[in-house]
Amino acid sequence: MDAVKILGKTLVASPDRQHEADSDVAIVRQVQAGDVAAFDQLVLKYRGRVYGVVYHLTSNREDAADLTQDAFIKAFQSINRFQGQSSFFTWLYRIAVNSTLTHLRKHRLRTFFSFEKVNEDDAVSREVLAALTDATGADRETFARELQEKLNEAMHKLSIKHRTVITLFEIDGLSHQEIAEVMECSVGTVRSRLHYAKQLLQSELQPYIRR
């Protein structure tokens, strides 16, 4: 029964997400009607998530900030063409992801990492770090930095499309259906890419995985 629930979660958007989408459409209608200040609500609501996706794709905080701002500007400029056929956040994600993919393709040979600090307030990450450092006896902060570099290196060994899928699913928590909408591909393609990306990451991060 639990497996069915999990599967359903990965396939379709949750009811909360649907409620969010409805409220977004109302704000978008305000902006389209000329209330430019209403767009700030959308920026405040989605800037963290959009920035997170772009940052995990680029592994560079400066590029991520620029690309996130550009995505919001593009969305603002094109808000009159938003028909409401998809949810606003899917539309915004698509803009952000496409801008990022274009940027990555353009600067394929130039890769500079600049990481954000791992948030110590996150309970799950704190537990994982504790488990890993307890086993090795290493200094937690040093180990966290090392693990962060390894994670980003492993992510950058993936192709852009595989990296996008794993970012949207594992880090941002989108469903297969939502990822398919954002990436404009089929759900089967999303699953296939996800499976391949996980396999590769698992082989790359094998020393850190405890069974």
Next chain:
Amino acid sequence: MKSRKTTVSLEDLLRIKRAEQPPAEFWNEFERDLRAKQLAAIVEPRPWWAPFIRVGARVAHYQLPVSAAAILVLSFVTVREYQAPGVSPAFAPQSALHESVAVTNGQQSTPSVLEVSTAPVAYRSADLDLAAADVVEPLTEESSVAGAASTVEPARILALDREPSPSERYIAANLAAAQAADPRLMDDVFGASMRSAPVRQPVRDPLAQSNGPGESRRSRLLATALPVNATANDLPVGTSDRVARHLTEERLYDTITRVGLKGDRVAIKF
């Protein structure tokens, strides 16, 4: 603090990645930059070619079928419009030519294909002096009209006994129009054959015009019987006819057989 978690999966490692988040002050700077960019986007007009980029991006999804269709259309047009390099029409089509004539000659009108082809044709009776095989010289109203401005040779094509074919009519009409538009050019191109002839000379049958071998010999012998200073004008007709009648075929044959060639000898009879 000892961790209760003993297993670490890939998903757990990716949770650490998820925990990479910017500090709160980062968002202040982000907000400021975004505001500046937003204002710039409002103030600055978008470039005129921006919509084309959007259209190009949409078409890019269908680049294969669009390219294939474009190649197909291009090939079709090329094959359809292809013309051998050496084969080019001497004149523009009648309709185009009419327009150019109207422009260059002002009110001057040119007989159209239909006018020329439907003009009534009057045949003059053949001259009795000519042989029966002579080509009948037609006198058409069209040719007389054209003769007032300039008699056009191609009009003869239309004056045949049979019904002129469409191609003949087309060629005749085009030549007439071209002649009317630029007579000098037509003279340069076709020479005297296209030059206008106010009075048409009757055409004789070539076979009737040519003399037989006996006739030439007869004239040569006749020349010997005439005075040296005699010309065609002062020659009395009755005398020449009489002398010519006396020159019989036997005598002529005899003059031919006086000269004989046999091997390395030339025999002449006196």
